[in-house]
Amino acid sequence: xxxxxxxxxxxxxxxxxxxxxxxxxxxxxxxxxxxxxxxxxxxxxxxxxxxxxxxxxxxxxxxxxxxxxxxxxxxxxxxxxxxxxxxxxxxxxxxxxxxxxxxxxxxxxxxxxxxxxxxxxxxxxxxxxxxxxxxxxxxxxxxxxxxxxxxxxxxxxxxxxxxxxxxxxxxxxxxxxxxxxxxxxxxxxxxxxxxxxxxxxxxxxxxxxxxxxxxxxxxxxxxxxxxxxxxxxxxxxxxxxxxxxxxxxxxxxxxxxxxxxxxxxxxxxxxxxxxxxxxxxxxxxxxxxxxxxxxxxxxxxxxxxxxxxxxxxxxxxxxxxxxxxxxxxxxxxxxxxxxxxxxxxxxxxxxxxxxxxxxxxxxxxxxxxxxxxxxxxxxxxxxxxxxxxxxxxx
Numbered sequence: 233x234x235x236x237x238x239x240x241x242x243x244x245x246x247x248x249x250x251x252x253x254x255x256x257x258x259x260x261x262x263x264x265x266x267x268x269x270x271x272x273x274x275x276x277x278x279x280x281x282x283x284x285x286x287x288x289x290x291x292x293x294x295x296x297x298x299x300x301x302x303x304x305x306x307x308x309x310x311x312x313x314x315x316x317x318x319x320x321x322x323x324x325x326x327x328x329x330x331x332x333x334x335x336x337x338x339x340x341x342x343x344x345x346x347x348x349x350x351x352x353x354x355x356x357x358x359x360x361x362x363x364x365x366x367x368x369x370x371x372x373x374x375x376x377x378x379x380x381x382x383x384x385x386x387x388x389x390x391x392x393x394x395x396x397x398x399x400x401x402x403x404x405x406x407x408x409x410x411x412x413x414x415x416x417x418x419x420x421x422x423x424x425x426x427x428x429x430x431x432x433x434x435x436x437x438x439x440x441x442x443x444x445x446x447x448x449x450x451x452x453x454x455x456x457x458x459x460x461x462x463x464x465x466x467x468x469x470x471x472x473x474x475x476x477x478x479x480x481x482x483x484x485x486x487x488x489x490x491x492x493x494x495x496x497x498x499x500x501x502x503x504x505x506x507x508x509x510x511x512x513x514x515x516x517x518x519x520x521x522x523x524x525x526x527x528x529x530x531x532x533x534x535x536x537x538x539x540x541x542x543x544x545x546x547x548x549x550x551x552x553x554x555x556x557x558x559x560x561x562x563x564x565x566x567x568x569x570x571x572x573x574x575x576x577x578x579x580x581x582x583x584x585x586x587x588x589x590x591x592x593x594x595x596x597x598x599x600x601x602x603x604x605x606x607x608x609x610x611x612x613x614x615x616x617x618x619x620x621x622x623x624x625x626x
Contacts, residue, residue: 234351237360239405240344241367243307246398247337248371249379250314251279253391254330256380260388265323275330280572282331287338287565291558292427294339299347299557300410303340304403310336311399318392338568341365342561345544347410355494357548358541362490365540369486373479377472429555430562437609438547439559439566441602445505445543446570448512448598449536451578453478455591456529459515463589464525474529481533489538493545501542501606508535509599515592539599540567546606574598 254261254275262272294302313333320326341364348364349357383391429435452459460466460474492500511531518524544563551559577598578591585594 234409236351236410237348237363239402239409240303240348240364242398242405243303243310243340243344243402244364244367245371245375246307246367246395246402247310247340248368249375249398250310250333250392250395251337252372252376253379253383253395254279256376257383257388257391260383261326264388265326267323271323275327277572278327279330279334279337280568282334283337283568284565284572286331286335287342287561288558290335290339291342291561294343295557298412299343300406300412302343303347303406303410306336306340306343307399307403307406309333310340311396311403314392314396314399318389318396338561338564339557341564342559343557345548345560346557349545349548351411358493358497358500358545359487359490361544362486362541365486365537366483369479369482369537372482373476377476427555427558429551429559432550433612434550434609435547435555435559437605437612438543438550439562441505441605441609442543442547442563442566443570443573444598444602444605445508445539446536446567447574447577448508448595448602449532450571450574451581451595451598452512452515452532452574452592453536454575455578455582455588456532458588459519459591460525460529463519464522466522466525474526477526477530478533481530481535482537485534485536485538486540488534490541492538493542497542497545497549498610501539501546502603504535504538504542505599505603505606508539509596509603511535512592512596512599516589519589519592550609 254272258269258272258275261267261275262269265272290306294305297305310333313329313336316329316332317326320329344364345361348360352360379391379394382394383389456475456478457468457471460471461468466474489500489504492503511528515525515528515532518528544560547559547563548556574595578595581591581594582588
């Protein structure tokens with residue numbers, strides 16, 4: 233893999249730390265800014281909303297820029313956003329800074345996916361995306377625990393100062409190693425042609441497939457700590473080490489999913505979605521045994537991230553042409569929309585449904601629905617292929 237891919241990985245690492253580290257610092261942020269823990273938790277929702285809104289806006293706004301320039305500007309926005317977080321004098325300025333930072337997220341991964349696939353042969357595209365997303369998975373294993381420790385030991389602002397430094401490093405390595413490509417305008421791309429890609433049913437179905445798959449992942453993952461303590465019976469101190477198992481699963485699933493998707497995309501996509509549903513359903517029983525619970529936490533990470541490279545390539549293929557960057561960015565937004573919807577679904581199951589123990593089983597329905605959508609997309613494509621000769625006959 234070319235060095236340029238690892239430059240993109242550095243940017244993905246910084247973004248991953250920024251997105252998730254706030255989860256471990258809610259108490260410190262709330263105490264320092266004089267807000268409740270639920271109010272501090274809204275900083276997570278605000279970031280997710282920023283990703284969903286920012287992805288199409290930033291992609292359209294940079295439509296005429298060279299992709300390398302776009303990536304550098306996005307990392308500068310990310311860096312300035314984290315600097316603003318570190319300096320935020322109060323809760324609402326911090327919320328605004330979080331949203332600003334999130335605006336870089338979707339388009340960075342969206343345009344970065346397009347750049348990553350352009351750097352390698354056709355049979356390595358999913359692996360290239362997996363390498364870039366490795367930065368996100370490593371952020372969960374190393375960056376988030378280290379950032380949490382730093383914020384707890386030296387104040388939550390120190391974490392954002394550290395991530396600001398990571399952003400500067402990412403800007404430098406992207407500027408140094410990512411080759412300068414043509415502007416999307418020179419490739420026939422502009423905001424009108426970008427938006428036209430959303431008229432393709434296969435693209436919309438692909439984005440919906442992504443949302444549903446990650447509704448399942450985050451419905452379970454959001455409430456993994458209470459499941460481990462209240463159902464499996466682990467002490468609270470054991471949760472962080474067990475989450476390292478989840479992080480290891482993320483890395484393994486991401487790399488294996490990318491490798492398999494390069495060989496056979498459709499079977500990998502369908503198989504990974506099916507496996508995710510099986511793992512989630514199995515967690516319902518596994519959480520009642522400590523050893524099985526740890527194993528299934530790792531399997532959840534592996535099965536969840538094994539879907540990422542094939543889902544991203546799937547949408548890129550459906551959007552082949554001028555609208556690829558927008559579709560790719562929207563797919564990143566779809567992951568985050570699934571995150572938010574999954575957390576909401578899990579909460580509803582706990583508060584108004586059968587309770588905490590049923591969360592994984594209910595969550596398993598979501599990847600099954602995404603599997604049905606992917607199958608529907610394949611049927612639509614096969615039908616158009618069969619119908620095409622009949623239309624062309626005199």
